[in-house]
Amino acid sequence: MPTPDPEPSAPLPGPRATRLAETFNHALLRTLQRVSNPSGFAACFATIDAPDVLRVVQEQMVKLLSDKCQKEFQRIMDSRDLVSKLNEFEALVAAAAARRAQAGDAPPPTPPHVLSAETIIAAHSHAALDPILSSTTLRLAQRRAQNARLVDCLAQQTAAMDALFARLDEAKADVVAAAQALDAANDGLSCVAIGHGVAGAAAAAAAHHGNAPGASAATDATASAAHSLDSPKDPPDAADTADTALS
Known part of the structure; x- marks a missing residue:
């Protein structure tokens, strides 16, 4: 039996994905600390005189909330593919920084709000018109090749007609002489x-x-x-x- 292909491994989180996870963990910890005070939790159950039991219940609730929030955060990260997207964003930022370093003292780009209407329309319609331009260029090349073949065929037919006319002239001369x-x-x-x-x-x-x-x-x-x-x-x-x- 053929061995099944191994499942693709999850991408390693980059700096931004790591920073996002750290920020979430820090915010979750600060939130759970507000409900971790035993005195505040015991005040909610004033008729129960069992502080040890209440403390154990409180710890279990805090742990349950922490696990549930962590799982929900990981589910969102996986469903949205945030690690890969953040890594791609990181690569784009690095490429932009490299281009900026290579540009050196080049003049800054023109702000979009000062561009002319024709330039903005051309920039927005380029993506839609590019496939049409490619297909039109291909059709033009095919039509030019077809026209070249027709020109060659016409030249051959013209040469054949000239040869026939020459033979007719010779036959005419023979008839006139006769x-x-x-x-x-x-x-x-x-x-x-x-x-x-x-x-x-x-x-x-x-x-x-x-x-x-x-x-x-x-x-x-x-x-x-x-x-x-x-x-x-x-x-x-x-x-x-x-x-x-x-x-």
């Missing part, structure tokens, strides 16, 4: 079609004139135009050749 290439190809195809039409018209004109003196020249111009359409030269050269043949 569109320009398609436009150039469409322009080349249009010129080739125009050249073929001119060559066909020249051939038709040559066939219509038959044995006309310029038939051979038209035939040569038609062949030259057809050759120009297949060659890498510009389409306007083929058109000029066709115009020459028609003239």
Whole structure:
């Protein structure tokens, strides 16, 4: 079985607690001396002629009163925990004396009755506002940490968006280049079609004139135009050749 914890010992009385007990004992002794006179006690029982018995009874009563007062005083001391409180008060007085000795020639503190209303209100509300200030400071620190995390997340999202925009710009440039290439190809195809039409018209004109003196020249111009359409030269050269043949 585990051994029970020993009961805490009673604190030793300090100078003030000892002085209080001595003062009580001295006052009790002075009070009991007033009822310890045998003649005065015997006068209360004038019809009893037994002084020895009365003296014994008186001593017993005085002793009973003394014991009862001592027990009552000790009960009050224990219930109010006066020894510990007086010891704490003694420690406070000693600490104040030590601070006074360390202060030396420091100016005396300002009396409370000359302080401003704001100073007095702040002094009285400090105890109530200190827990609120602590909780507010903690919440502010948590909110700052949360804001820092949000700023980091926003920076990452901004960097990701910038990367996406860069990729979109590259894709746009590729699309524009492809569109320009398609436009150039469409322009080349249009010129080739125009050249073929001119060559066909020249051939038709040559066939219509038959044995006309310029038939051979038209035939040569038609062949030259057809050759120009297949060659890498510009389409306007083929058109000029066709115009020459028609003239």
